[in-house]
Amino acid sequence: MQVQCGEVFGFLGPNGAGKSTTIKLLMRLIFPTSGTARILGKSIEDVSMHQNIGYLPEQPYFYDYLTAAELLDYFARIHGLKAPERSARVERMLKKVGLDTAKKIQLRKYSKGMLQRAGLAQAILHDPEVVVLDEPMSGLDPLGRREVRDIILELKKEGRTVLFSTHILADAEMLCDRVGVIVGGKLRGVGTPGEMVGIQVQGMEILFEWHGTQAFPLLERAAKTGERYRAQLPESEVYHALDELKAAEARILSVAQVKPTLEDFFMNLVDADRAQANAVEVSGQ
Amino acid sequence: MKSSRAAGWLLVVLLAGFVGVWQLQRRIDQQKSAVLVEQDQLAFRSPNLVKKLSLEYTPLMAAIYWTRVVQYFGEKHRLHQTNLDLLWPLLDITTTLDPHLMPAYRFGSIFLSEPPPRGEGRPDLAVKLLERGIAANPEEWRLYQDLGNVYYFDAKDYEKASQAYAEGSKNPRAMIWMKVMAARIAAEGESPETSYFLWLQVYETTADPAVKKNAEDHLKLMQVELDLNEINRLADEYDKRTGHRAARIGELVEAGLLKGIPRDPAGYPYLLGEDGKADLNLDSPMLEEKLMAQ
């Protein structure tokens, strides 16, 4: 798997698929049994290369007796930033992630979202070329997720490479140039989100409301919720269906393309896996 | 306000609870003392075991055991009990844990060797204790003084006593009298003047209140003995002058041999007994002390 310079790469997979494990392998928090990896052209064993990487761990937790400002200052010192530049940089970062007002409060008092933002701050504090984020949206409310999304887009604009893992497909679809899908510990595919799901359109969906009494054929193919009906049909049959509805004086709410999503792609993979596992069980191996 | 009332009641209940506990404890104490069997407890008798169990904190354990010695002795005295079985084991442990604990040696030697009711009456144990002390603290000449005292007063082995004083006198810091005593005892053995002097040395140089009191008691007895001897000497003088023994001590005063009727350390005047020998006043508490010492 390769991540290109300057792109936002999403690492997708259900829980337990191995996304975090892969990232931790890259960060040298755990050690592989085989294989190699390189970042920025250097082997991951090269510690000095870490000067150019930022990492946000999954469910970050920091020294709760420090304030955000102190935490960033600590990491800045580790990165070797000198005193005047250090304080300026820390200030900038805090403002960037919106923790400016809370910078003197100890981290033990921070909410999950605030911790996430502090984590982001320390990941980009030292101006790294590559930013690796492990589940950056986890535990955030919609507002928080939007903020993180904005920051990721900003990083991209600044020309950095972003690798992030998530199991929230909508985020991946929105942000990523390319995605890598990992299920059951194996990489299943790499490509743009569109490539992954195939561009084929599966058909059309008609949403309508009908209060009449005389049934018509389309009704049998429609799912009913209260007074509303939802029918899926191939594109070729749409005009015929519209005629039926017009005759029945139904109220048409929407006519739209049905496109498979990453979710479908996912579910297929997961189901395929499960089927294979069951087959193995059944055969008694 | 409901919460403050509730808090108030809670406080009252707590206090009542503690009062109950206190009263109950008092009753239990009374009950226990009624059932109390005379049982001195010393969980670990082996000095080496205690030493091992103290890890590296032996001097502190020694201080704790020394405190126990003092308390044990004080309790026994207060209750007028005379069996001091635990004294030696406690001192043994104390000095094994810390061979440099000087007060333990002096205290131990005196109260181990003195005959009951003051002490345990085991001069051999006292010697053992002191020899250990000397081995660990060869520069402490006072241990030789204590050793000499044990031999002189309780073991009544004047040769060994003299040797002890002589040995101690070799230390350049020792007082001159050590040498003098060595010679005197070698020559004379026991004498009241010697005894008085030795007890005086102990009395003047100890800070331990038990030891000091003990020395003081001995000094008073010695004083009585010296006084009685002196009065007898004067009575003999009277006999020589007048040809008969004085019947009352007042006669010695009239004869000009005594300036006034001398009193014992308790303040009671001496008298002459029927045999013409000096004796203590019947009312004097020193009489009981003298009898106890014999």
Added chain:
Amino acid sequence: MRHVWVVAANTFREAVRDRVLYNLVFFALLMMGAAILVGQISIGIEQSVIVSLGLAAISVIGIFIAVFIGVGLVSKEMDKRTLYALLAKPVQRWQFLLGKYGGLVVTLAVNTAAMAVGLYVALWSVKHTLNGSDWYVLVAVYLIWLKLALIVALAMLFSCFTTPFLAILFTVGIYIAGLYAEDLRTMQAMNLTATTTKFLRAISYALPNFENFNVMGAVAHSRGVPATLVWQDTAYAVLYAAIVLLGSAMIFARRNLK
């Protein structure tokens, strides 16, 4: 090495903010109580009691801190995952270990120095004077600190590969075993074979001999401590701790962090 210093400084700050130093209050109260009581119950040995009690307290409290916080140095960071962000930075794992170690050892130095001051105050209030031989107490405190530094290294070693509870158990176990190392060396039991005796002797040298650092008995009675012993003990502590830390670094370097 700059990284080591940064981590150490942060570890010290953590100890202070964790209110570890509050143990000094307890110690101060203990010394005050002792100074008041000692006059009543130990005539003639006030100096000895205050000094041996003070040194024992410094030792015991120090050991508590060394073991519990020493084990926590690494295990707390692993449990709470505060470590992850740090190790992704350009810092080596051994630098992290050394920094944590240094921070706690400095904290202990400050702690024992403060307690030594408290001890001197108690001593002065009982004796009303301090003379030359009383400075040996400082030597005893220094040796206690060396012992604590060695215990921290051991605690750190164990916490690198077992659970915190077991690490505490092992560290305390080695401390106690180390106190009896000398006895092991000279053990003369009747039914030991020559090989067993040799084996026990070898173990006795391998174990950290904590009795080396114990001069409480001598100092309680104002006896001196030879300077050679102080130098030798310093060298012993440095060497042994270095070995232990090296072992920790090796183990930790390849440890998978869940």
